[in-house]
Amino acid sequence: MIKETVFKSFDNPTALEAQLAERIAGALQNAIDNRGKASLVVSGGSTPLKLFAELSHKMIDWSDVYITLADERWVDAEDKDSNERLVREHLLQNRAASAKFRGLKNMFATPEAGLSMATEQLANFPRPFDVVVLGMGNDGHTCSWFPCAPEEQLTEALETDALLCAVHPGNAPHARISLSRKAVLGSRQIYLHLVGETKLSVYHQALESDDPREMPIRAVLAQHKTPVDVFWSA
Numbered sequence: 465m466i467k468e469t470v471f472k473s474f475d476n477p478t479a480l481e482a483q484l485a486e487r488i489a490g491a492l493q494n495a496i497d498n499r500g501k502a503s504l505v506v507s508g509g510s511t512p513l514k515l516f517a518e519l520s521h522k523m524i525d526w527s528d529v530y531i532t533l534a535d536e537r538w539v540d541a542e543d544k545d546s547n548e549r550l551v552r553e554h555l556l557q558n559r560a561a562s563a564k565f566r567g568l569k570n571m572f573a574t575p576e577a578g579l580s581m582a583t584e585q586l587a588n589f590p591r592p593f594d595v596v597v598l599g600m601g602n603d604g605h606t607c608s609w610f611p612c613a614p615e616e617q618l619t620e621a622l623e624t625d626a627l628l629c630a631v632h633p634g635n636a637p638h639a640r641i642s643l644s645r646k647a648v649l650g651s652r653q654i655y656l657h658l659v660g661e662t663k664l665s666v667y668h669q670a671l672e673s674d675d676p677r678e679m680p681i682r683a684v685l686a687q688h689k690t691p692v693d694v695f696w697s698a
């Protein structure tokens with residue numbers, strides 16, 4: 465059984481997005497005030513789009529904010545499945561247009577071949593990351609730590625000291641590049657952003673054991689090093 469930390473519940477996604485955007489913007493500006501720059505890691509998928517839009521209007525010093533992704537599908541940045549495309553279209557808009565975004569996809573043919581270049585792209589990011597926003601799939605994956613990936617790839621994602629890893633999920637489209645567990649936990653604050661009853665029951669199932677191979681989100685929930693606040697809305 466995993467001991468739950470902070471769980472915030474909202475009646476609707478709009479209320480959640482307003483509060484989470486406020487929290488993230490506050491943390492980023494605080495980092496800039498204290499350390500001169502800030503870093504933000506966001507997830508792709510469908511859940512965070514309105515959060516991105518809300519954040520993009522916040523009045524903070526966006527030109528001092530470095531943004532990257534928790535994971536990326538190995539597709540071109542214009543592809544409909546690209547997480548970078550989502551970030552460009554929904555987050556790097558309005559006031560946030562001046563943020564420094566570095567994506568994870570590059571010109572190499574595979575994520576394995578592109579790992580070093582992607583790692584170099586993140587070299588000047590403030591670490592630990594100030595804020596990491598994660599999503600969760602209905603199979604209990606987060607980032608691209610898929611339970612259906614070959615065992616050695618999941619082991620690598622969960623155990624490597626490297627920043628990034630390559631994953632080929634068995635049951636999800638596209639090869640992926642993903643932050644490792646160590647990279648994600650190397651942050652000041654993690655938010656887990658969940659919407660809907662299905663995600664709530666998957667989350668409760670995740671809390672029942674600490675075996676991350678079955679449900680890799682447990683690798684984030686079953687630790688005490690980095691604070692994880694769960695933001696859930698109906």
Ligand SMILES: O=C(O)[C@H](O)[C@@H](O)[C@H](O)[C@H](O)COP(=O)(O)O
Nearest residue numbers: 507508509510511599600601607
């Ligand atoms: O590229 C991705 O797919 C993500 O980064 C992934 O980890 C996502 O956060 C979850 O799959 C939830 O996705 P939804 O928000 O679409 O449910």
